[in-house]
Amino acid sequence: MSQPHTLRHPYEYNPSYKKRVAYFSMEFAIHPALKIYSGGLGFLAGSHMRSAYDTKQNLFGIGILWKYGYYDQTRNSDNTMNVLFAEKFYNFLEDPGIIVPVYVNKHQIYVKAYYLRPEVFGTVPMYLLTTDIAENDHLAQTITHKLYDNNTYTRIAQSIVLGIGGAKVVDALGGADIYHMNEGHALPLAFHLYTQFNRDVEEVKNRVRFTTHTPEKAGNEEHPIQMLDNMGFFSSIPLEEVRKITMVEEEMFSHTLVGLRLSRRANGVSQLHGEVSRDMWADQQGVCPIIAITNAQNKKYWADGILDKSLAEGDDARLFDRKMHLKKRLLNYVGDQTGKIFDPEVLTIVWARRFAEYKRPDLIKRDIMRFNRLISNKDRPVQIIWAGKPYPLDANAVSVFNHLVTSNRKVKNCAVLVGYELALSALLKKGADIWLNTPRRPREASGTSGMTAAMNGAINFSISDGWVIEFARHGENAFVIPTTDPTQPIDQQDNEDFYSMMYILENEILPTYYNKPDRWKQLVKNSMLDVYPMFDSDRMVDEYYSKLYI
Template sequence: MEFAIHQSLKTYSGGLGFLAGSHMRSAYELKQNMIGIGMLWKYGYYDQVRTEDNTMKVLFRKKYYNFLEDSGIMVPVYVNNHQIYVKALYLRPEVFNTIPMYFLTTDIDENDHLAQTITHRLYDSNTATRIAQNLVLGVGGAKVVDALGGADIYHMNEGHALPLTFHLYQKFGHDLNEVKKRVCFTTHTPEKAGNEEHNIYQLHQMGFFSNLPLEEVRQITGIDTDSFSHSLAALRLCKIANGVSELHGKVSRDMWGENSGIAKIIHITNAQNKTYWADKQLAGNLASGDDEALFHRKKHLKKRLFETVADQTGKIFDKDVLTIVWARRFAEYKRADLIKRDIMRFNRLINNDKYPVQIIWAGKPYPFDYNAISRFDHLVTSSYKTKNTAVLVGYELALSMLLKQGADIWLNTPRRPREASGTSGMTAAMNGAINFSISDGWVPEFAEHGKNAFIIPPTDPTLPIDQQDTNDYENLMGILENEILPLYYDRPKEWEKLVKRSMLEVTPRFDSNRMADEYYELMYDYHE
């Protein structure tokens, strides 16, 4: 449903898109026999801008791309018993160094206005529109693949493309085994509540099941309730599935394992494309062992980030001060403001002359999540009062790159185990930022406390939410005040050693070339 390929191509919201973009780049580098199918969102996700008082504003603005070519492919799809047309636009590999990609749109003259709006907004808040988007991606995407000559394997990244499976079921004469041997499924959401479910009768009415009788849909998916789980159906209609970290694989097996007839769930840990994300000079200095040049370059990258801070907020940050960055999709469970839980202690932290700090927040809330937007705005207004805290808007690929290259500490504070992977810390580490994180997602596979990262000890996830937050906050502040700040300021050579080890150990394990290779070997070529 989303691909983060380049700053100029706004077809993504957050980590799911960042991951998919890196996969397309690594498949290109490895010369894998693949294509990518995505959606061309006319208004993107949204543009995150500021109102007159500097709080956040959601702006939906039309996007135009002269680098996407008309593929000549237009296919019919039935939505709510109404035939619409889906056009495929082609992204050549040489434009952004990806495998060949096709982006689907319904915003064409052949469709009426309502049909044109299907591909306007990523994750539209209207349920019927979301279902229609799934149909365009799943059925429209499958028909585009057919027009290109067909495919042996279809990889669904999350359950959004699930109508694909019912289209294939019809295509292969209602032979479920023929469907299963062609479909792989990746789940990214470690909570049942976060996995998409819709009323089965509404799905049926809209053509989600390729006009199969509901009795047959229930038979092949094993779902006999009226609330239809996309993820559970996907797990029963694929040959193999995966979670996106070792921990998430276990969580997924525990979460879905009680259901009969599901595919084997393995794990393939997410990763990010080093060629795209890692600063070339930093990587070169590390490889040559030129420590002086390495840390001179890191200071330069901090200054470059601080130019954006000054431009957006009017604050001048200091390249010699420890800089903490919290930046990612702005969801409640990620706890952007955890570090401010005790405001008196936070004020002592940011007013400490001996061990000064600078803190930057950035991230996009879902455009209709008003609680998350309110939390973002509270950070904005409270940051007015301090010279060394800032909140940035426009968290997309370009700003993400600046933040990761300019951060000293990459702060990650989700409630465990709700973070399936959390890949931003990988690209931060590639750029000389130290992960300071809850032990969730990919982090347990990488981090050694005090050696290449700092880990906030896990709290008991069965405790009340407020108690979990208190425990995590106390551990966070204790490590920051007693370990990180003294190390950075009093023992700079040890800090440099920590940075270098982090940069060395994040690759190749968390470079997406490894990930793309594992998908091919463990998923696409999998046979029971």
């Protein structure tokens, strides 16, 4: 099957973390050079790999080496968004000689693993899978070309490669005590383990843990069970046996629900999301306990070192000089990409994350007359920057992005950036004054971008959802938009949230920034102090061992 390869960590394990864990994720945001991620799920997984390394855990990552990544976000000639799929090459990955067979749609294909050494980016050992090798025909090679391919059959094949192919790579590495699925993409691994452990479903549950990120049933992946069976999703298990162990009687097969049934324990990614998830699946039989482990991000990677040191030493002058330097760096980039010259003395608001309808990137423009008054105010001016990558075939999200581009084309103090990946994300967080977050509650499971913004002196201005509930103290370390009734019609929710947001912006944020600079500086310092250590991923990965892997 494969040549022997020794899995090695460059350290002795911390005694608290000796249990061997294989962490499966469809995407990892590790470093700008490794473009195998799309958004928040990958950012979270990347911080997990870094903090597991920093805290000396016996954990390793299993992911996919996407030949064309997610996509490169570029511009058309009119500055609207364009989608580019460019082949990626990585000379820092090594070939450990691991190739495993997997059946997809009744055809045997081969999955090859490439090895990312811990010292390259400061992560635990990682194995990235590809089918783009000479041993496969062209169709099989394309399975690992595009992250979240829009073809349903390809998406299922990707899950089989990650779950079954990844599990076989783990077998080649000597196995694991725990198999942790970051979302339901790797679910086929549970069926591989079922065959491996003599069809003992309790032993499968003993080995599997599951993290769910989606706070509503409609957002959880489902496919016809017959289609999955034909594709080989269930390994070699007869369909009637699959129905028995998964308790699925209907024709649509919910990946999340079955993940919850075949795990010993699962977790939501904020305290609120844990509650929402328990309520969401409360009427389903066989669901494992769902706890809450709030997401976090790796401060060592994300926080600007000079900002952090200045805060620790109480050197306010250096702290705010550095913040201004970082802000100017961001504004120079805005000028480079858009031709717009922003003023570093002006309050700069950033909305940057994955473009999706429920995240409401254009909420601030809901009342265009009021928005125009805001951006044309000379006494208390503002600058607004948007950035984010819609799913390339989400016509609505792409349309919103392009409308922001075209409607702000001649507006001097509003800019829309392309290329929202790790590097631009860091630049925006370090340069922003206000980090704006406007999802419809309770649809934001966690929303970790605000954590790294706070680490870099940006003030969170957010709907009370996800992690923000656990962090924010309105007017002291953040500004919180009051909760609306989520059972109201969407238009009414959006109206209420817009007017609450604008009231706070006009009557609290702008007067503080321009008229009370000492109070503003204290807000910045409070935010930076309060985000650590609770929202540093060192805390999070410790909780995964103590609360989930037990």
